[in-house]
Amino acid sequence: MASAPAVLTFLGTGDSLGVPRVYCSCSVCEEARKTGRNRRLRSLVRIDGLEGGGSPDDVTLIDCGPDWGGQMEAAGLRSIRRMLITHAHFDHIGGLVEWADACRWTKQRGQAYAPAEVIPDIRARFPWLDRWIDFTPIEEPLVIGCWSIRSWRVHHGFNGYSYAYRFDHGETGYAWVYCSDSIGLDEMQKAPLRGADLIVLGTSFYREPYPYAGRSVYDVTEALELREELQPGEMLLTHMSHDIDLRREYGLPDNVKFAEAGMRRILD
Numbered sequence: 051m052a053s054a055p056a057v058l059t060f061l062g063t064g065d066s067l068g069v070p071r072v073y074c075s076c077s078v079c080e081e082a083r084k085t086g087r088n089r090r091l092r093s094l095v096r097i098d099g100l101e102g103g104g105s106p107d108d109v110t111l112i113d114c115g116p117d118w119g120g121q122m123e124a125a126g127l128r129s130i131r132r133m134l135i136t137h138a139h140f141d142h143i144g145g146l147v148e149w150a151d152a153c154r155w156t157k158q159r160g161q162a163y164a165p166a167e168v169i170p171d172i173r174a175r176f177p178w179l180d181r182w183i184d185f186t187p188i189e190e191p192l193v194i195g196c197w198s199i200r201s202w203r204v205h206h207g208f209n210g211y212s213y214a215y216r217f218d219h220g221e222t223g224y225a226w227v228y229c230s231d232s233i234g235l236d237e238m239q240k241a242p243l244r245g246a247d248l249i250v251l252g253t254s255f256y257r258e259p260y261p262y263a264g265r266s267v268y269d270v271t272e273a274l275e276l277r278e279e280l281q282p283g284e285m286l287l288t289h290m291s292h293d294i295d296l297r298r299e300y301g302l303p304d305n306v307k308f309a310e311a312g313m314r315r316i317l318d
């Protein structure tokens with residue numbers, strides 16, 4: 051019997067500070083406060099059904115930023131079976147503290163998977179998490195249901211390094227990539243992006259005005275160049291700062307879209 055396809059849902063599409071930025075009164079941040087089209091919580095996605103068995107508990111998150119509690123509430127989720135972590139920056143792991151507390155109260159240990167070198171970085175920031183969360187280094191590949199999942203190190207510019215994830219379905223051949231925090235990928239780092247049906251790529255600005263040496267995430271203009279080169283079926287942009295105004299028409303190609311909270315894709 052063919053298994054039900056997994057479903058990807060965006061729960062957060064903001065950059066490290068989210069939108070609105072606390073200190074900022076720009077028109078995008080003001081719109082985010084008033085009507086909320088541009089309101090963006092820290093980047094986080096939910097994947098339902100990786101195991102393929104149709105269990106409602108089969109929910110995986112990629113990353114766990116400081117907006118995690120509100121994102122769980124908005125999604126109507128009471129618990130999380132597993133998490134995949136991209137890197138140990140606060141906007142991607144700040145919510146682990148709250149998750150660990152939830153695990154303590156529900157007496158269910160959390161299962162977090164991360165590249166081996168990321169785990170000590172997480173522990174260095176929050177040394178008590180191991181009491182309630184099991185951190186498992188990702189073996190290559192991590193196999194869940196029909197999905198083969200691999201992670202690889204990507205340049206994160208001024209901010210050091212992050213990891214991207216590629217998911218390959220063994221039966222359908224569907225492949226998709228989550229790469230929220232990267233810039234200036236070299237050929238080796240780009241290779242796993244090739245042949246993907248869907249690429250989720252982080253782009254903080256439309257055209258980032260700051261000197262390259264101080265930057266850490268692609269901008270939209272660079273993402274479009276990458277799309278030209280890689281030709282994915284679709285590209286969804288996430289990890290967006292207050293520079294990106296969803297009320298504006300950017301003239302993106304048909305198969306490139308800005309992700310928004312609640313946006314879903316069937317991974318099939």
Ligand SMILES: [Zn+2]
Binds near residue numbers: 142
């Ligand atoms: Zn980030």
Ligand SMILES: [Zn+2]
Binds near residue numbers: 071076078
């Ligand atoms: Zn602003």
